[in-house]
Amino acid sequence: MADTVWTLDSSDGALTVTTGVAGPAAAMGHRLTIAMAWQATVRWADEPVSMELTVDVGSLEVLRGEGGVKGLTGPEKALARSNALKTLEAKRFPHIIFRSDRIAKTDDGYRLTGTLEVHGKAREQVVDLRVDDLGDSWRMSCEAVVRHSDFGVKPYSMMMGAMKVDDEVTVAFSAERAK
Incomplete structure (x- = not known):
């Protein structure tokens, strides 16, 4: 099989x-679900050999907040977005990038070992990508835990640190691609 390149983006799925x-x-705060725009390139030669995923930090959108004393209002979503963009220094570091050229087949997909770059710092990251055959398309999905502190990001806090965003966040990805 000749080398093939897949290009995917936010229209193919979601990154939250x-x-x-x-x-x-902490009981006063909201657990946020945030969406971000992304694009990915996957290079194939019979099996995937490399991939690069780029996330647009400025696209950050607060979808919802769970918990807290009361529901999350529109203005509070806007404030949470603004605080997150400041925390991530989005103007200085406009992209989050994951690159992998070590891809190993697993029972239900692929293990991608690569470099995750956040806030100008790069660290090794392992992601187990599940691949499901839907007949006429493929569904790819994964979840990974990322720590702010691993990348020199100080989580947003208020009330002199009595309430703050947890150091660990969960990144979920899912996308579909026609065969």
Whole structure:
């Protein structure tokens, strides 16, 4: 089989980040679900040999907040977005990038070992990508935990640290591609 390149983006699926809340006043805070625009390139030669996923930090959108004293309002979503963009220094670091050229077949998909770059810092990241055959298309999905502190990002906090975004966030990805 000749080399093939797949190009995917947000129109093919979703990339979401789910935050937790920490600190003595954590019960007052919202666990946020955030969506971000992305694009990916996968290179194939019978099997996938490399991939690169780029996330547009400025596209960050707060979809919903769970928990807290009361529901998350529109203005509170806008404030959460603004705080997240400041925390991630989106103007200085406009992209989050995951690159892998070590891809190993697993029972239900592929294990991607690569480099995750957030906030100008790069670290090794392993992602187990599940691949499901839907007949006329493929569904790819995964979840990974990422720690702010691994990338020099100080999680947003308020009330002198009594309530803050948890250091660990969960990144979920799913996309479909026609065969």
